[in-house]
Amino acid sequence: MRRADRLFQIIQILRRASRPVTAEIIATELEISRRSIYRDIATLIGQRVPIRGEAGIGYMLEGGFDMPPLMLTPDEIEVAMLGAQWVARQGDPVLVRAAADLMAKIEASVPEDLRPVVQRPAGVAPPRLRAVEDSIDMVALRAAIHAGHRLHLTYRDEQGRETVRTIWPVLIVYFDNARTLAAWCEMRRDFRHFRTDRVVRAEFTGERYPERTPALRARWRRSWQQSAEE
Template sequence: MSRTERLFQLMDSLRRLPSPVTAAQLAQETDVSERTLYRDIDSLRGLGAVIDGAAGFGYTLIEDAHLPPLSFDDEELEALVLGLREVEAVGDPALAKAASRALARLQARLPDSQANRLKHAVLSAHRFVQIPEPGIDASALRKACWEERHVSFDYVDQHGAPTRREVQPLSVVFFDRSHCLIAKCLLRDAFRTFRLDRMAELAVSNQFFRPRRVSMLRDALAAYKIDTGKHP
């Protein structure tokens, strides 16, 4: 991890953890010694972050210079909380953690009254059905979608039949109880959806299909609305 990445991670920890946060906690979060942690705190202060506290007492982030002030009306704030809580509940592990960080970052930049409203929001989201874990690195798959790269993976369909698929990935969506990839399957020469928990051995190719993802996704969604039987 580079020093810049470590400082960003330290800021996220200060936003997310209950304050005051001890140096030992922050050092563990950023995987450094406490001596290095103290230097990093000084570096953040030098960059404009207002951090209260000292060694032996813990630290509290008072003002975050990296983000501009934010303000939302009450309904907008509830919508943001509900959306991020939903991602925490149904997202893959990387997205769920990102949603938690985003909530902490949002709360750090709101006026006190709205920060309290966010913390005790009326709306929330919970799932009581176990959502299957992706069998592949979902972050790598999302990146391949953005970069419009071909990917290949092992796949087991609903009948237990294994295949190796090469596809042009278009979008990752959540269908009811599972995460799915919408893609153009080169084996079937058609749009298909693939459950991420049935995928394994993801390989990202250097072969691109840009700039066709947006138009292809539009066509795939139109086809999917007509023929839901394509959902495996």
Template sequence: MSRARRLLDLVQELRSHRNPVTGARLAEATGVSLRTLYRDIDALKAQGAPIEGEPGLGYVLMPGFMLPPLMFTEDEIEAIVLGSKWVAMRADENLGDAARSALVKIASVLPPDLKASVEDSSLHVGPGAPVPEGVTRLSDIRDAIRRERKVVVRYEDLAGAVTERTIWPFALTFFEKARLVIGWCELREDFRSFRADRILSFTVCERRYLRRRQVLMKEWQARQQAREADARSCGAIERRRAG
């Protein structure tokens, strides 16, 4: 492995941790000796990487560090191109424009051969049925999620009943035929999902959530995983009974 690739892997590993991580763990994750790891940390610091910490205490990469133009593999290029094309065609207009703009910026810093791979990619996203968005713009929903703001919505369920809810939106899920807003519902005092096209009105409050978005996401994911585990367990029991 080249030294440049090794340093890049180290930066990516540091980025995956919010709290200080020990040198031993970083060395194991990047496949180098502890001595080499310390040299690589010093090399990154010399290049301007804001890494704080020291041996025995651990290291953390401070937010805001921007990597210089990087070399991508052909598979990485294809993944970026295909993902950007999907977002450009299937997400909301603002996010689609952002995907196209990001792809142009990435192509501008690539060497000629890889830039050609972006421009002449043979991977395409097939046509799909239009996804109804409703009266609320997805960009407004994404903004409320980013700012961790409570929102008041009027929502029509599948039976046609309309209720007013105060929710804490923390995720937006893109399905092939629907967009779901995931949030904590104060009315139900539980996690709920809301189809974006069934939201009749969407008013953003200046009040923040009572819990951080990352905390809500972890709680919801844990709940989902527990339900999936229960479903698998019940399925196994039924199969044993049938057998």
């Protein structure tokens, strides 16, 4: 690996980490010595890359650092194309168009020697098992999730019973044969999941719910994990 590529990879490792990363971990991933990592970190700091930390404790990349766009590796192209293929087959119409645009942009931007990775990938996303018609505006729903806004929902369960809920939408879970909205239900005082094709009516209130969205999402993940372990 060229040293310039190695310096870039170190930045990428630090960028994706949420806690200090030791030189040993970086050296193991890049298959080089810790001494080389120490030298490379010193070089990056000398080039004004905002890395903080020290040997034996770990390193972190400070927020706000950015670099000009660099070429994707073949593996990264495979990942992007596979993910875009899946969304193109499983997503709602807006995301399907966005996935198609992304794949076209990737194909147009990669150099000629990497075109086969795009045009003839080693993997392919599975076909959609069945068409699911969302009965809720998915664009507005994603906007409400990002904004942390309440929804008034009329929902019909699999037995055909309708209930009216006020919910705090957390995220959309994309299964192979359905899309499900994970949300905190004010009536049940707990997390509930709602199939997007079973929504009868949805009112987007524009009102913020009282909890921070990242904290609510973390609570949902813990609840999901506990349910999976039971």
